[in-house]
Amino acid sequence: MSLFKRMLQLHAMSILSFSSISALYMLLIIWIFPTFADKMDAMNELISGMPAGFIQAFGLEAGMGSLGEFLSSKYYDMIFIIILSIYSIMITNQLISQFIDRGSMAYLLATPYSRVKIALIQFSVFLTGLLTIMIVTTIVGIWGQSTIVTNSDQMDLQAFLEVNVIGTLVFFAIGSMNFLLSCLLDDEKKALGAASLVVFLMYGFDIIAKLTEKLSWLEYATIFSFFQASDILRSGSASVDSYIWLIVIGFVALSISIWIFKKRDLPL
Template sequence: MIQLTLYKREMKNSIKILCLFAAVLSLYVTMIIRMYDPKMMASLDQFYEAMPELMSAVGMEAGATSLIGFMISYLYGFIFLVFPMIFCIVRGNGLLAKYMDKGSMVTLLAAPVKRSTVAVTQMSVLISGIVLLLLYSTGLELVVASTSYPGELAVSDLLKVNVALLCLQLFIGSICYLASCLFSETRYSIACGAGIPALMYVLQMLANAGEKTEVVKYATFFTLFDANGVLAGDRNAVTGAVILGIGAVAFYWAGAMVFCKKDLHI
């Protein structure tokens, strides 16, 4: 139920942005994984103890005793949350709101194509971009880890954590998509689609900063992503990832319904 020509055109735009994000992630992932050294863990923990609130705010924790634990501490609290989130914001706004704002939505609907087809096609573009970015990140982690520390990273552990991460990023993408469907002007689409995830991440940083602000974690959906919990098989962590996945489906569906019933003034 997608318009193949439109999908190919939009994916070309996504690939350009994906290449940029892939280059940035390649730099950070390679650098951070190669920093892992069991003999140097004590030194890194001392650095954490010097600035505990700052390190905790961006999800970094001391005491990692394995490669996967080290990766979770230094990649999954900031790098793998923020950069894919920025991709969702950039592409989410450019899928529908941009066309409506510029008055070029008539071009998309000029051919005998249903609104629902356009909505699903643009949704598929965003989801494809998120999946490709996380697939690349997963492959990069496996390659760097296996070449630098052969046999120290269990593939199954990494996949469990990254499936949960995918649920989170799809949820963020669904917020951006819904905002793009709701608003006909990019300024409002960006304000909502970018503002909500950014605010939620700031709240998560506050929740991580210390006991006095820990209660804030109940106000942000980022709390539902618990990489260490998923790795340990904790039921609450797995449930949180499932909730994010279900929420993503609901928001994507709501966005498509809004767009199909929207008065586009064309």
């Protein structure tokens, strides 16, 4: 059995679990939308009385009059980020630093693969899981809105697809950064802690940057500034610059990870 298939088998249950959780949350929020649809005027009036920074931080500028706006505020701005952040932190840590910390890396290096190929195979397991989660969530979202929501309230399909594509690229970049930490640190707990700190600091920076103009410069310190679900669902498309930057950040972090794993003296 190839190394990729073996690693994928080891993480199959985790990938299935995260896919199910993400899809179920998506379906639940779509399911409850018609219940709130008749009360949107009252909710939008309540939102309009909130502080401007709070409204911007949670993508409520346009209120919650449509399914896209409802999904943005109830799913993409928090639940989606938490689910994919936990997945990216946990899986990337298990692919390299866990093997080093537990003395199992010697078994991987004993395979007929070079260090570069081992690193690429391990990262491809993370990427396969990420794509699986996003594809399942997207399919369930499309099915859910076509089944549960009336045609007049359905969101633009292209905008919905773009949100999920950008979301995939955001966590490709974050996963690459976490993979870099996993290749850099020998201790499993330290790698897990460092990855968690980086991800949740970036999420915090994104919220703070939206809350106050004085700290808006923090948006340059976080990848989450590229993921503005409410703007995409409202305008129908994402910025081309967002695609470019996320792909560049992801590939640069992955390249550095592979170089470190290839060159460093691993404790076996």
